[in-house]
Amino acid sequence: MSIPRPADFELAILRVLWxxxxxxxxxxxxxxxxxxxQGYTTVLKSxxxxxxxxxxxxxxxxxxxxxxxxxxxxATRTNLLKDLADKAFGGSALQLLMHALHGESPSAxxxxxxxxxxxxxxxxxx
Numbered sequence: 001m002s003i004p005r006p007a008d009f010e011l012a013i014l015r016v017l018w019x020x021x022x023x024x025x026x027x028x029x030x031x032x033x034x035x036x037x038q039g040y041t042t043v044l045k046s047x048x049x050x051x052x053x054x055x056x057x058x059x060x061x062x063x064x065x066x067x068x069x070x071x072x073x074x075a076t077r078t079n080l081l082k083d084l085a086d087k088a089f090g091g092s093a094l095q096l097l098m099h100a101l102h103g104e105s106p107s108a109x110x111x112x113x114x115x116x117x118x119x120x121x122x123x124x125x126x
Contacts, residue, residue: 003071003079004053009046012036014076017056017069024064 006014016031017023023031029043047067050056059066081096089095106114 003075004055005079005083006050006055006071006076009038010050010055011076011080013043013046013050014055014069014071014073017067018073022059022066022068024066026064028067 012032012035013028016028020027020031025040025044025047028047029038029040032038032043047056051058051067055069055071056067057070058068081093085091085093085096089099
């Protein structure tokens, strides 16, 4: 089964749910207020659409529904990154990574982590 591609606002909602594990619409709305001014009804409608798309599940056993992420964070990131690599870099993960490194100033720790990942991938190939 393919994972539906979340829109930008849906991704913001998913980040709240991934962090919390589960939340009511009100809790998601309150968390999102720090980064964007969206009305409660916009969040509610978006989460209802996300339920229909299969991005979230909900517990309807109480008056206030609890929403849970139905897609894994890692799988969603992988799909979004693959989509970006395909669209902007002809499918080349290397070109995407090189472009990202040219546009940012990675910290020493990030560079160390990247070198460790490269070393790990080299060991896997042997």
